[in-house]
Amino acid sequence: xxxxxxxxxxxxxxxxxxxxxxxxxxxxxxxxxxxxxxxx
Numbered sequence: 001x002x003x004x005x006x007x008x009x010x011x012x013x014x015x016x017x018x019x020x021x022x023x024x025x026x027x028x029x030x031x032x033x034x035x036x037x038x039x040x
Contacts, residue, residue, distance in 0.1 A: 027035065
């Protein structure tokens with residue numbers, strides 16, 4: 001991010017959010033369990 005730039009916070013309804021089909025981070029249940037354990 002460039003110095004002096006700013007972020008804008010927007011409030012949107014939850015049903016306006018959608019998954020990005022190009023997002024490669026899809027995990028199976030086993031992998032999600034490992035991730036949750038590492039965060040705990």
